[in-house]
Amino acid sequence: MKKLMATMVAAGFAIASYAQTSTILLPGFTAYAEPDEQNVTISQQKGVIGWKSNKATVTFYFCTPAAGDLKLAVLAKAASDSRISVSLAEQSKEVSIPNSKDYTTTPVMDVKIPQPGFYRISLKGLNKKGAQYPDIKGVELSGELARNIQYNPKPWRRAASVHLGYTIPENKNAEWFYGEIKVPAGEDKLDTYFMSCGFHRGYFGMQVNSPTERRIIFSVWDAGGEPEERSKVKYEDQVVLLAKGDSVYASGFGNEGTGGHSHWIYNWKADQTYRFLMHSVPAGNTTTYTAYFYVPEHKEWKMIASFRAPKDGKYMGHLYSFLENFGFENGQWERKGYFGNHWIKTDKGEWIELTRAKFTNDATAKAKDRIDYGGGSENGWFYLWNGGFKPANAQYGDVFERPAGGVPPTIDLPKF
Structure with missing residues (x-):
């Protein structure tokens, strides 16, 4: 009986721990191209497509009410192998996006968010074998901190009037x-x-x-x-x-x-x-x-x-x-x-x-x-x-x- 209760308690802790973990997707259609939208298209239906030049940096923004840890991943597909750099909170990682017909999740890095506030995720093209860098359906953020993150979920990319x-x-x-x-x-x-x-x-x-x-x-x-x-x-x-x-x-x-x-x-x-x-x-x-x-x-x-x-x-x-x-x-x-x-x-x-x-x-x-x-x-x-x-x-x-x-x-x- 004690062993069963211990197993149930352990399971309960596992469930509680899992319940505190959340994953959100910053949609590709909410991204921006900086300094301007040339050599890349932000599509309301498909997200980031036609990314042809590393002169355009693809960016996402979010706001967190607390400090904490996040896992960062990119949901992308590429007609040919390419490599990009992903940066968040003064931390960067280079990742390879393999050739794929379907969108796949590529883990990038664990990130420490030092304080509450707004943050910018930047994706920079490094090299590509084909004509363009990967199409980006979105950026995934997961962890307890992701539960209360504020971001724009809609393709309306204007600032508020x-x-x-x-x-x-x-x-x-x-x-x-x-x-x-x-x-x-x-x-x-x-x-x-x-x-x-x-x-x-x-x-x-x-x-x-x-x-x-x-x-x-x-x-x-x-x-x-x-x-x-x-x-x-x-x-x-x-x-x-x-x-x-x-x-x-x-x-x-x-x-x-x-x-x-x-x-x-x-x-x-x-x-x-x-x-x-x-x-x-x-x-x-x-x-x-x-x-x-x-x-x-x-x-x-x-x-x-x-x-x-x-x-x-x-x-x-x-x-x-x-x-x-x-x-x-x-x-x-x-x-x-x-x-x-x-x-x-x-x-x-x-x-x-x-x-x-x-x-x-x-x-x-x-x-x-x-x-x-x-x-x-x-x-x-x-x-x-x-x-x-x-x-x-x-x-x-x-x-x-x-x-x-x-x-x-x-x-x-x-x-x-």
Whole structure:
């Protein structure tokens, strides 16, 4: 009997020990290629494929709440033998990936994680017999520590979007909405939207669209709630373009709601303050929204576009700013922007400074797929940041305040 109990106890310990061990797979479709996605493809269906050059390093990111030990393995297949280097927490190991038609698990190393926080796994190609390095379905992490690791399980590789919602006094109509943006040097990453003046029907700000192109962008949503195709929106629900500035491109848009879009290609620069101004004119059940951008080189305001929005008839409400990473390939990089000196001018001619802002974020943050984001107030500005795989410094619903400047903007609009 004692022997049976001892056997059962031993088995119980074995079961308990096994229960504390966990294995997770960081999916290949959540990987990034650094410095950029060339000579390799990150496929939403297949993970890392077409890895042809060792100039591209394949990286994965995760966050652990504690220190501890992990076993690291790579789930991969290769058309011909190849060799790669795998690094994590300042520990590296070279491994050979054999020729295989199916994905197989290749153990890499045991790793000591020295402290809680974010970590980067990097895969570097060393040599290959064929045209490319192995396809990577994912990276396996196992051990007790793996149980509580946070990582992005979805192919949505963008950083979380973050917003500032401005508090407006009750019974005040915002006919005009003014704001400024300054982007620190190095934070103006590709595929970033720094949005200054958002309202219940649209948004107005500036983007980094390619290594050689930047834009001032202004959009207004249609009525009706169609999520994708503007061709399905009834004519009476469509935003109408009334005017646009010189060299401004204007069209309809879809796939994120539908509406009227306009942009002006302009090479804005980091570390410089840019000024944005929105105007709203209700008439019956429509409202005309006009966006102006101050061009510092010309020392004058430029009209971007003017749209008439149906089924509205209100002044601007729900005023906000946001920071968005709209590309999938570089969501690992940190972005930061300063948003400040926001004012409204009421329909009675009263200037009101907006010095309080509520911090919110998007579905990616709410699902905890990405937890690297934040915001606050410093040096007289509000700021927002996302990406970079570092700890958040703000939570949904936090309220920020900045000191009042007390001096309304001086605005001398040209006559149109």
